[in-house]
Amino acid sequence: xxxxxxxxxxxxxxxxxxxxxxxxxxxxxxxxxxxxxxxxxxxxxxxxxxxxxxxxxxxxxxxxxxxxxxxxxxxxxxxxxxxxxxxxxxxxxxxxxxxxxxxxxxxxxxxxxxxxxxxxxxxxxxxxxxxxxxxxxxxxxxxxxxxxxxxxxxxxxxxxxxxxxxxxxxxxxxxxxxxxxxxxxxxxxxxxxxxxxxxxxxxxxxxxxxxxxxxxxxxxxxxxxxxxxxxxxxxxxxxxxxxxxxxxxxxxxxxxxxxxxxxxxxxxxxxxxxxxxxxxxxxxxxxxxxxxxxxxxxxxxxxxxxxxxxxxxxxxxxxxxxxxxxxxxxxxxxxxxxxxxxxxxxxxxxxxxxxxxxxxxxxxxxxxxxxxxxxxxxxxxx
Ligand code: UD1
Ligand code: UDP
Numbered sequence: 001x002x003x004x005x006x007x008x009x010x011x012x013x014x015x016x017x018x019x020x021x022x023x024x025x026x027x028x029x030x031x032x033x034x035x036x037x038x039x040x041x042x043x044x045x046x047x048x049x050x051x052x053x054x055x056x057x058x059x060x061x062x063x064x065x066x067x068x069x070x071x072x073x074x075x076x077x078x079x080x081x082x083x084x085x086x087x088x089x090x091x092x093x094x095x096x097x098x099x100x101x102x103x104x105x106x107x108x109x110x111x112x113x114x115x116x117x118x119x120x121x122x123x124x125x126x127x128x129x130x131x132x133x134x135x136x137x138x139x140x141x142x143x144x145x146x147x148x149x150x151x152x153x154x155x156x157x158x159x160x161x162x163x164x165x166x167x168x169x170x171x172x173x174x175x176x177x178x179x180x181x182x183x184x185x186x187x188x189x190x191x192x193x194x195x196x197x198x199x200x201x202x203x204x205x206x207x208x209x210x211x212x213x214x215x216x217x218x219x220x221x222x223x224x225x226x227x228x229x230x231x232x233x234x235x236x237x238x239x240x241x242x243x244x245x246x247x248x249x250x251x252x253x254x255x256x257x258x259x260x261x262x263x264x265x266x267x268x269x270x271x272x273x274x275x276x277x278x279x280x281x282x283x284x285x286x287x288x289x290x291x292x293x294x295x296x297x298x299x300x301x302x303x304x305x306x307x308x309x310x311x312x313x314x315x316x317x318x319x320x321x322x323x324x325x326x327x328x329x330x331x332x333x334x335x336x337x338x339x340x341x342x343x344x345x346x347x348x349x350x351x352x353x354x355x356x357x358x359x360x361x362x363x364x365x366x367x368x369x370x371x372x373x374x375x376x377x378x379x380x381x382x
Contacts, residue, residue, distance in 0.1 A: 002032040003369050006089035008080065010038030010062075010100030013288045015045050016269055017119065017173045018095050019052030020180075024358035030371050031362070036083050038062050038076045038100045044243060044266050051269045052177075058083045066245055069099050069132060076103035077110075084111045090369060091116050094140060096287075097133035105140045115140070116365060119172065120147035121154030122308040129306055130287075131212040146368045148361045150352055151311055151381065168364040171379035174291045175353030181273040182296065190271050192262055193238070201236040201260070202280040202336060204228075205293075208251075208303060209242035210285040217323035218247075221285075221303050222254035224328035229258045232336060236260050238275060240267040281335055281342075283328070290318055291352045299345035301331050311351035311381070316344055351381045 005025055009018045015037075025033035036058035039045055049056070060079035062072065076099070084092070084107060092108040094101045096119040108115045117140050124134050141147070141158060145165050149155040150172035158167050188194045196203065208221050229237050241251045241263055255261045267275065273292065276282060282293040285303040293300045294312040302320045312318040321331045335342045356379075363376035 003030060003091075003366075003371060004032045004034060004087065004089040005091055005093060005365065006034040006036055006084075006087055007093045008036045008038065008100065008104040009095055010040035010045065010060075010076065011098045012041055012044040012048055012266070013286075014095045014098055014100065015048035015052075015054075016177055016288060018093070019048060019054045020173050020176045021093070021118065021358045021361060022054050023052065024362050028362055028366070030366060034058070034087055034089060036060070036080065036087075038072075038079065038103070040072055040076065040098065040100045041243075047266065047268050058087075072099045073103045073106075076100055077107045080104055080107035081111060084108065084113055089113060091145070091365070093118055093365075095119055097122070097130075097137035097140075099132065099136060102136040102139055105143045109143045114145040115143055116146045116148065116368070117141065117144035118148045118361060119150055120144065120167070121149040121156075121158040123154075123157045124306045124308040126306055129212045129304070130210055130308070133287075134308070146365070148364065150357070150379070152378075153311060166368060168360070168375055169378035169380075170360040170364065170376070171353030171355075171357035172291055173353070173357045173361070174288055175295055175350060176355050176358050177269070178273055178292055178295055179355040181270045182277045183274065186270070186274045188271050188274065189268055190264055192264055193267075193271060193275060196236065196238070196262070198278045201234055203236045203238055203275075203278065204332070205275050205279040205282045205284075205289075205298075206237055206239045207242065207284045207286050207289060209244060209247050210304065213285055213303070213323060214246055217303075218250050220323050220325040221328065222250055224325045224332070225261070225283075226254045226258065227325070227329055228332055229255070229261045232333075233260060235336065236262065238262045238264070238279070240264045240272065242266065281332075281346075283332065294318060294349050295352070297346055297348035299335055299342060301328070301335070303328065309352075312349060315349040315351055317347065317349050319345070354379065
């Protein structure tokens with residue numbers, strides 16, 4: 001009998017990293033793959049599902065404008081309980097650290113369904129930052145029956161927490177996705193991106209959306225972007241703005257009307273990856289971009305106080321610079337000068353994966369379920 005594996009996700013970054021895994025699950029004859037989305041995000045999730053051609057069997061459709069974390073958690077937990085009782089999966093796979101991740105794990109735990117945590121063991125060691133993600137992933141870490149950690153460092157974090165459940169080191173599925181999307185002869189779907197001349201101006205890809213940056217940090221970030229645009233006409237900022245009403249308002253308030261700032265709707269993932277691949281550098285508070293840009297040889301300035309992804313910092317392609325306006329400007333200008341620092345940051349590193357994470361995760365999962373004699377060999381960064 002096939003083993004029922006139910007993947008649950010709800011936001012853009014989870015979908016980006018879970019869709020390639022769903023494809024791998026679907027390709028194995030030992031597995032019946034079921035997908036349930038909470039739709040904590042709606043448009044941004046649907047963009048990803050379309051890009052990877054994944055059709056969920058269950059869609060809880062919980063998104064409402066500006067709902068609280070408690071509302072997301074309770075709607076997702078209640079909705080998932082119903083689905084779990086109907087499907088009766090052998091295991092639920094959750095990803096990372098969102099509220100969907102936590103709610104899905106909690107619903108599975110309450111219903112005595114095994115939990116596999118993909119992208120397990122990332123830690124910032126500060127419960128307030130990223131908020132609420134650090135708490136979400138730690139709580140899932142306690143409940144999970146099997147952990148798929150991208151890196152050795154992530155697995156060590158779990159071992160330090162005395163986690164007893166099996167831990168496999170797999171690489172990050174983000175890198176699997178990236179290998180499929182970036183092309184030399186790519187034509188952008190977004191018309192505004194088609195008109196950009198990447199050789200005429202230094203293009204900086206920028207994003208910002210984190211909850212702990214709402215308020216003063218976000219004001220500083222936006223003011224720094226506006227300053228850079230006004231004082232560097234040779235630079236083109238490209239900002240696909242997150243659909244959060246908070247982010248939409250502040251981004252447009254600071255950046256509307258500046259000639260060399262392109263504000264777009266959230267981009268489809270193939271456009272986004274190809275934008276990164278053609279950019280001079282990246283400035284962001286995103287987690288996923290910190291993994292993708294280094295693999296493409298693009299320096300990243302992280303607009304946060306900390307990171308749960310120290311590997312690319314150690315490899316020298318990422319700098320965590322905080323959210324002070326003056327510091328952001330100084331750090332960006334240093335890289336724009338194209339000097340030694342830029343040269344030493346602009347080299348491709350792949351500490352997060354080699355493109356085979358999904359294959360490893362499914363091999364490890366089959367071993368965990370008693371369907372294979374051996375797990376995959378652990379991922380080991382070069
Ligand atoms: C969530 C995750 C965060 C992740 C981010 C990725 C939590 C607590 N946070 O944060 O870890 O980095 O997603 O983007 O789970 N909205 C839309 N359409 C969409 C998506 C969002 O309108 O397709 C709007 C809604 O008004 C929503 C708001 O954005 O209420 C914020 O979305 P929410 O899922 O609550 O949090 P994020 O900030 O996106
Ligand atoms: N992304 C995208 N379109 C965009 C912005 C981001 O497809 O307009 C992709 C990005 O390449 C990465 C993921 O979305 O794969 C990151 O999502 P986000 O920054 O929203 O969340 P985080 O990674 O911070 O949790």
